[in-house]
Amino acid sequence: MNYKNITVAGSGVLGSQIAYQIAFKGFNVNVYDINDEVLGKAKDRISDLKQRYQEDLKATEEEVNSAFNRISFYSDLAKATAEADLVIEAIPEVVQIKTDFYKELGKVAPEKTIFASNSSTLLPSQFAEATGRPQKFLNLHFANEIWKNNTAEIMKHPGTDAKVFEDVIDFAKAIGMVALPLQKEQPGYILNSLLVPLLDAAQMLLLNEIADPETIDKTWMVATGAPMGPFAILDVVGITTAYNITLAKAEATGNPDYKKLADLLKSEYIDKGKLGRGTGEGFYKYPNPTFMNPDFIQA
Structure with a gap:
């Protein structure tokens, strides 16, 4: 090299x-x-x-x-x-x-x-x-x-x-x-093969109004000891990136849920300038997001 x-x-x-x-x-x-x-x-x-x-x-x-x-x-x-x-x-x-x-x-x-x-x-x-x-x-x-x-x-x-x-x-x-x-091609490599299903599942819980982002993240953090939940991770990744990936999945699979999720990300976040940590707001507000509060995962 x-x-x-x-x-x-x-x-x-x-x-x-x-x-x-x-x-x-x-x-x-x-x-x-x-x-x-x-x-x-x-x-x-x-x-x-x-x-x-x-x-x-x-x-x-x-x-x-x-x-x-x-x-x-x-x-x-x-x-x-x-x-x-x-x-x-x-x-x-x-x-x-x-x-x-x-x-x-x-x-x-x-x-x-x-x-x-x-x-x-x-x-x-x-x-x-x-x-x-x-x-x-x-x-x-x-x-x-x-x-x-x-x-x-x-x-x-x-x-x-x-x-x-x-x-x-x-x-x-x-x-x-x-x-x-x-050694072989794998969509999502190793890391995203593990991470993307988590992020997908979290977003579908939100889309289907099962729980809000804070509750979903809190569940993951308390149950696994992880320092961040899936929506905090999405804020780091950037919601525009999440939107592009979701839209590509909608087109590739024909699954209407992915189209609904893409529409949600666009209308409720991207169109409102909530693009993630880099812009100061996404699913959380920065620089002091609630998931960083010491009492976030307390009983």
């Missing part, structure tokens, strides 16, 4: 975290997104991570500033990838958006460049042909709050070159991750 220059495409919550973590570990990072306005927000989002790294990792001010200074920002994909050894895609979970992106990326990125998708639910084989270099393509999935929840699930497809697979595993370790190789 001889990666030095990394491009992260997509500067949302997780894309920003991926970029900063990689820079923190000494790599040069280019962040690509669709326009300068979005990139301006990304700079603020990434800058805010400095404090978290100082609090959670006891990083010094020099370390966090040096990491930020290793990041450059581009709205031109060709410029963003001109020297890239690896491109990590972290754009919305919409098949057509990703397909169009990979067709464009394949045209402008150097021949040497490896492509990796951070997709939470979609398989690399769905996009391998669109990349134009299927042997140099695989999935590399991170968890939110990457500096603490430092899992990296590496999932190849049948056409991924074995050396590419091993190199990306080595890269994951080099940026401070616990590398978790998957």
